[in-house]
Amino acid sequence: MLTPRHQALLATLAGMTVGVAVFGTVLAINGNFSGDDPAATKVVASQPTQTPTSGDGLQADSLQFSSQPFGADNAPATAEVPSTWKSSSGGTRPRYVDPTGVWQIRFDTRGSSQSPDQLVDNRARSIEERDLKVISRDNGTLIYTYTDQTRGPRMGLSSFRPSEDGKRTLVEITVGGRPQDEAGLRTVLQRATDSLQLSAGAGDTRPN
The missing domain is CATH 1.20.5 (Single alpha-helices involved in coiled-coils or other helix-helix interfaces)
Incomplete structure (x- = not known):
């Protein structure tokens, strides 16, 4: 019991x-x-951002280039730009921007009756940006820095390419980025300048 x-x-x-x-x-x-449920064990990996950090500069040796057409129908032009930079429009004033929106290059093929040095002086006087500092203005190229209200410190390089006699300007090429991108921006500008092809009818349609 x-x-x-x-x-x-x-x-x-x-x-x-x-x-x-x-x-x-x-x-x-x-x-x-037993851990057999895939939904219960799946790990979602975070996607790395494509936006460069403040310390990363544009690396010239990482760029690949391709030829892009633009200009007027009666005065076509071509130049090499970074392959991943895209333009939403062509015409005489196209602008190519990288996927992150940090770097860009634009062209103006309307030309001008003024010389490159005159346009450099005009551009330097017309920029209305905070903390504007002109770095150099040699050989028809203006290099400057400023502070953008939303994007912070910025750098621009505007190059005005002359006619054969040097008295007129055929095309303007401007690249933009950040101060730490200077080496890469110079490479992009030089590549576009060296590869630029203008038709015989280009130039002198700008009103200045």
């Missing part, structure tokens, strides 16, 4: 057995115990 103490012990063991059985049943229903 079982004493009250033995009866209590048996009741406790029975309760534990039922609890284990129920717990195992719940796990089996949920399918999580």
Whole structure:
């Protein structure tokens, strides 16, 4: 005959057995115990951002270039720009922007009756940006820095390419980025300048 103490012990063991059985049943229903549920074990990897950090400069040796057509129908032009930089429009004033929106290059093939040096002086006087600092204005190219209200420190290089006699300007090429991008921006500008092809009818349609 079982004493009250033995009866209590048996009741406790029975309760534990039922609890284990129920717990195992719940796990089996949920399918999580064995880890067979792909949704439960899937790890979502964070996607790296393409936007350069403040310390990263544009690396010239990482750029690949392709020739892009633009200009007027009666005065077409071509030049090489970084392959991943895209333009939403062509015409005489196209602008190519990298996917992050940090760097860009634009062309103006309307030309001008003024010389490159005159246009450099005009551009330097017309820029209305905070903290404007002119770095140089040699050989028809204006290099400057300023502070953009939303994007912070910026750098621009505007190059005005002369006619054969040097008295007129055939095309303007401007690249933009940040001060730490200077080496890469110079490479983009030089590549566009060296590869620029203008038709015989280009130039002198700008009103200045």
